[in-house]
Amino acid sequence: MRTRRSVRRPAPALAALLLAAALALTGCSAGDDASGGSSSAADRGADGKGVSGEAAPGGKAIGAGATAPPKLAASHIIRTASLTVRVKDVPRALDQARTGVENAGGYVGNETTTRDAEGHERTRVVLRVPVEKYEEVLADLEGSGKLLDRSAKAEDVTDQVVDVESRIKTQRASVARIRELMDRATKLSDVVTLEGELSTRQADLESLLARQKSLKDRTSLATITLSLSETPVKQEAKDDDPGFMDALAGGWSAFVTMLRWLAVAFGAVLPFAAVAALIVLLWLRVVRPRLPRRPASAPTATALGPLPTARPAPEATQPRTPGERD
Numbered sequence: 001m002r003t004r005r006s007v008r009r010p011a012p013a014l015a016a017l018l019l020a021a022a023l024a025l026t027g028c029s030a031g032d033d034a035s036g037g038s039s040s041a042a043d044r045g046a047d048g049k050g051v052s053g054e055a056a057p058g059g060k061a062i063g064a065g066a067t068a069p070p071k072l073a074a075s076h077i078i079r080t081a082s083l084t085v086r087v088k089d090v091p092r093a094l095d096q097a098r099t100g101v102e103n104a105g106g107y108v109g110n111e112t113t114t115r116d117a118e119g120h121e122r123t124r125v126v127l128r129v130p131v132e133k134y135e136e137v138l139a140d141l142e143g144s145g146k147l148l149d150r151s152a153k154a155e156d157v158t159d160q161v162v163d164v165e166s167r168i169k170t171q172r173a174s175v176a177r178i179r180e181l182m183d184r185a186t187k188l189s190d191v192v193t194l195e196g197e198l199s200t201r202q203a204d205l206e207s208l209l210a211r212q213k214s215l216k217d218r219t220s221l222a223t224i225t226l227s228l229s230e231t232p233v234k235q236e237a238k239d240d241d242p243g244f245m246d247a248l249a250g251g252w253s254a255f256v257t258m259l260r261w262l263a264v265a266f267g268a269v270l271p272f273a274a275v276a277a278l279i280v281l282l283w284l285r286v287v288r289p290r291l292p293r294r295p296a297s298a299p300t301a302t303a304l305g306p307l308p309t310a311r312p313a314p315e316a317t318q319p320r321t322p323g324e325r326d
Contacts (some may be wrong), residue, residue: 079222087145104133
């Protein structure tokens with residue numbers, strides 16, 4: 001009997017142990033399901049947030065994973081314009097243009113003023129204005145009088161500006177490396193070579209800096225060339241048919257022109273004529289008298305014989321006067 005009891009006791013304990021293990025496994029699976037469900041919910045919430053997004057200040061929805069658009073590089077444009085305006089009073093219009101440019105933050109460059117035979121003034125002035133005020137100043141100048149001619153040009157030099165800036169950075173780094181090598185150099189020959197290389201690269205750097213300054217000046221300030229001219233006085237219409245006085249004036253003008261050209265031609269030939277006359281005078285008075293004279297050649301006998309001698313002509317008989325002897 002004792003043996004049977006000892007055999008039956010382990011059965012309930014084993015069953016209880018299996019039941020506890022099953023409950024533990026069930027709890028673990030439930031915990032995993034719960035955590036997986038919460039993770040899925042969190043993922044769905046995150047996905048839903050990514051899909052729905054948050055309201056941007058501007059009113060547009062920006063996703064959580066979206067990136068802001070890249071900023072565009074600033075453009076560098078050289079603006080130039082040329083205006084020809086006819087006004088009644090050139091000095092007054094010039095003062096107004098100068099005042100407007102200075103109020104806009106610019107300045108007046110070269111200025112040239114001329115006056116024609118009729119007393120009309122004409123002024124040509126170069127104005128430099130900030131690009132922000134370019135259109136405004138240009139409109140004011142056009143309205144100062146009657147616009148006769150206008151031309152404008154815009155040149156994009158963004159690539160040049162970016163290229164110059166990149167080359168300046170590279171050149172500065174190159175100069176710094178050369179200076180470091182000079183500090184480490186121990187031989188005199190190496191120092192001399194590095195100094196020559198440093199001078200060359202510094203000259204290139206200064207040239208690039210000057211070009212950068214020029215581009216900055218031309219892109220930050222627009223150039224306007226303004227030409228101002230006075231309104232000419234209207235003259236009465238004249239009869240186009242020529243008259244006697246017109247013909248006389250034309251003939252006299254042609255005659256004066258012909259005399260002028262003759263005087264010019266005579267003045268051009270006069271030096272040569274004077275030199276030729278001097279040469280002829282020297283030949284006749286100095287050179288020619290000193291030349292040896294050639295003797296007269298005697299008559300030569302011909303092959304046919306001697307030439308016949310000329311007989312003396314018979315003397316003419318003249319009447320004798322009394323007292324003459326034979």
